[in-house]
Amino acid sequence: MTLRVGVVVFPGSNDDRDAMRAVRLLGGEAVAVWHRDGKLPEVDAVILPGGFSYGDYLRTGAIARFAPAMAAVRAFAAAGGPVLGICNGFQILCEAGLLPGALIRNRGLAFVCRWVHVRTEGAREGWPEGEVLPVPIKHGEGQFVATPEELERIEGERLVALRYSSSEGLVDERYNPNGSAHGIAGLWNAAGNVLGMMPHPEHAVDPDLGPTGGLQVFEWLFAAARAFAGARPQPAPV
Amino acid sequence: MRFRFEVVVTLREGLLDPQGKTIREALPALGWPNVAEIRVGKHIELVLEAESEAEARAQVEDMARRFLSNPVIEDFRVLAGEGAR
Numbered sequence: 001m002t003l004r005v006g007v008v009v010f011p012g013s014n015d016d017r018d019a020m021r022a023v024r025l026l027g028g029e030a031v032a033v034w035h036r037d038g039k040l041p042e043v044d045a046v047i048l049p050g051g052f053s054y055g056d057y058l059r060t061g062a063i064a065r066f067a068p069a070m071a072a073v074r075a076f077a078a079a080g081g082p083v084l085g086i087c088n089g090f091q092i093l094c095e096a097g098l099l100p101g102a103l104i105r106n107r108g109l110a111f112v113c114r115w116v117h118v119r120t121e122g123a124r125e126g127w128p129e130g131e132v133l134p135v136p137i138k139h140g141e142g143q144f145v146a147t148p149e150e151l152e153r154i155e156g157e158r159l160v161a162l163r164y165s166s167s168e169g170l171v172d173e174r175y176n177p178n179g180s181a182h183g184i185a186g187l188w189n190a191a192g193n194v195l196g197m198m199p200h201p202e203h204a205v206d207p208d209l210g211p212t213g214g215l216q217v218f219e220w221l222f223a224a225a226r227a228f229a230g231a232r233p234q235p236a237p238v
Numbered sequence: 239m240r241f242r243f244e245v246v247v248t249l250r251e252g253l254l255d256p257q258g259k260t261i262r263e264a265l266p267a268l269g270w271p272n273v274a275e276i277r278v279g280k281h282i283e284l285v286l287e288a289e290s291e292a293e294a295r296a297q298v299e300d301m302a303r304r305f306l307s308n309p310v311i312e313d314f315r316v317l318a319g320e321g322a323r
Contacts, residue, residue, distance in 0.1 A: 102310040105256045
């Protein structure tokens with residue numbers, strides 16, 4: 001069965017094509033979803049891509065959060081559908097309250113564009129613990145912040161998915177590119193079907209173009225999509 | 239009736255404000271070594287139609303809470319009327 005992955009396109013999205021290409025490279029079918037569509041086509045997973053939705057006006061993700069497509073994505077996530085938010089997509093998920101915390105201007109103010117390593121946490125189907133992934137980041141507002149109580153809850157409930165690390169998997173402030181609290185680069189929601197991350201897995205899936213640390217992220221997305229598609233009531237044969 | 243409001247949004251106390259910090263660090267070189275703190279925020283002006291000032295203010299505060307600020311990271315103040323300018 002070919003899995004169908006919807007990629008929401010906001011005005012200002014610019015990594016939607018790469019996300020769709022990555023989905024196809026892994027054998028899935030990619031479906032573009034326009035931000036004004038209040039209804040999702042039949043899909044097994046959704047990606048909120050990177051970019052600068054609505055020009056990042058007001059705050060990153062603040063306006064995208066109210067897009068008609070986001071109401072559909074919220075319902076999809078509530079029904080257990082897997083959702084992956086990348087960079088601006090992560091910022092949108094935080095603004096929408098689907099993930100805790102927020103992303104603010106990088107410590108040091110500079111836009112960061114380079115390869116980093118991140119270490120996986122919160123093992124689940126399709127997601128191993130302690131894997132070190134080489135992936136690129138490119139963001140001006142990627143500093144993850146949350147209140148001390150919220151950070152305690154995030155750690156207590158094991159909601160961290162990725163932390164910035166050395167190539168050996170050592171988590172240390174030296175490897176934190178933007179000042180994120182606890183070196184957090186990616187987060188799960190409590191149910192484990194929504195993943196938000198600042199690094200760009202969709203730019204790291206093709207061995208012809210460099211390291212392929214992004215494959216692990218899509219492997220999780222596909223595993224979750226397969227489980228979700230399998231659990232969904234199938235239409236009766238005609 | 240029309241009412242004018244201004245909403246000031248700043249990063250919450252206790253959160254490092256990277257822009258404020260950078261501006262403060264530039265000031266000694268310009269001859270102001272005595273600035274202890276700077277916080278950078280947003281200034282949003284609104285004019286809206288409502289039955290009364292109380293109703294207008296309630297709407298602006300709702301907007302500020304739900305949209306103009308993010309309570310995870312920001313505080314806001316609503317300034318109203320002539321005092322706003």
